[in-house]
Amino acid sequence: MSLQYDPDQQDGLFDLDHTRGTAVILVMLALDAVYWIWTYNGEVPMPGMMWLMNERGIPMAAPGAMELGTFHVGTLDAYLGYVVMWGVMMWAMMMPAMTRFVRDYANSHRGSSLSVTGSVGGFLASYQLVWLLTGVIPLGMHLGFTLAGFEGIYGAVKSHPHAFVGTALILTGLYQSLWFKNGLLRDCCANVNPHSNDFFDSFGRGLRHGTKCVFITFPFFFFLMPIFGEMNFFWMVGLTTVVTVERLPFWGNEVATATSLISLAAGVYVLVMQPSLGLSFAMSMGM
Numbered sequence: 001m002s003l004q005y006d007p008d009q010q011d012g013l014f015d016l017d018h019t020r021g022t023a024v025i026l027v028m029l030a031l032d033a034v035y036w037i038w039t040y041n042g043e044v045p046m047p048g049m050m051w052l053m054n055e056r057g058i059p060m061a062a063p064g065a066m067e068l069g070t071f072h073v074g075t076l077d078a079y080l081g082y083v084v085m086w087g088v089m090m091w092a093m094m095m096p097a098m099t100r101f102v103r104d105y106a107n108s109h110r111g112s113s114l115s116v117t118g119s120v121g122g123f124l125a126s127y128q129l130v131w132l133l134t135g136v137i138p139l140g141m142h143l144g145f146t147l148a149g150f151e152g153i154y155g156a157v158k159s160h161p162h163a164f165v166g167t168a169l170i171l172t173g174l175y176q177s178l179w180f181k182n183g184l185l186r187d188c189c190a191n192v193n194p195h196s197n198d199f200f201d202s203f204g205r206g207l208r209h210g211t212k213c214v215f216i217t218f219p220f221f222f223f224l225m226p227i228f229g230e231m232n233f234f235w236m237v238g239l240t241t242v243v244t245v246e247r248l249p250f251w252g253n254e255v256a257t258a259t260s261l262i263s264l265a266a267g268v269y270v271l272v273m274q275p276s277l278g279l280s281f282a283m284s285m286g287m
Helices: 016-040 049-056 065-073 076-107 113-133 136-147 152-159 161-176 179-189 199-228 233-245 252-273
Strands: none
Touching (some): 016 076, 065 076, 065 136, 065 152, 076 136, 076 199, 136 199, 161 252, 179 199, 233 252
């Protein structure tokens, strides 16, 4: 009779389920730390950054700065470098939100430790690939604004900051209230059924799950981040917190509703009252 993984099985003093979960959490936290360090220290490709800062005096945290620098260079290497930079940022921000699901995915696997490693590796590889490829979206936004007569995202937001920030917040609030978004969020937070997926099965599941996550978080990463600036670490930490809390079981829809109402109110406030937004479009000249 063949042996199958029993979730209640214990190996010596250690529960196998607990050991797998702990290992997954440690690996994902370690990966997340690496991604944040790479991003914070500028150890990711930043096409056109020297031109932005030295010739234009534009800080890297300015809205649309990274896209502006990339299009200034205009080479294939620059566009690929931007996609890598974007991917690392997305990995850093999404790893905390995915920790619970990947832990459960490993715990639900009916196989040996080696099989679990291959399965989780396949899932994470394709999941991260999806986020890497989403880098074409802000590049497309920059191109669209350029065709509309602005200097990309940077020029559009600089010309009409309250209009773009307020509109982005309102669109985020509306998106957060959609049944489509809430349905995907419930599916994302659901328990993982027992499975014996190998690397290739898990690779396919990672692609599907990653695509769902893109749609779930779309307003945060593709409405707000480009408008406020990708390298704005305050917003990076804030959005990481929101997308992580949003995936807590039984809290997801409530958090989505709360962020919807807050975003709508904030958007209306920005459009009507036009407060100071704290956006920086030029580097300080102070010594």
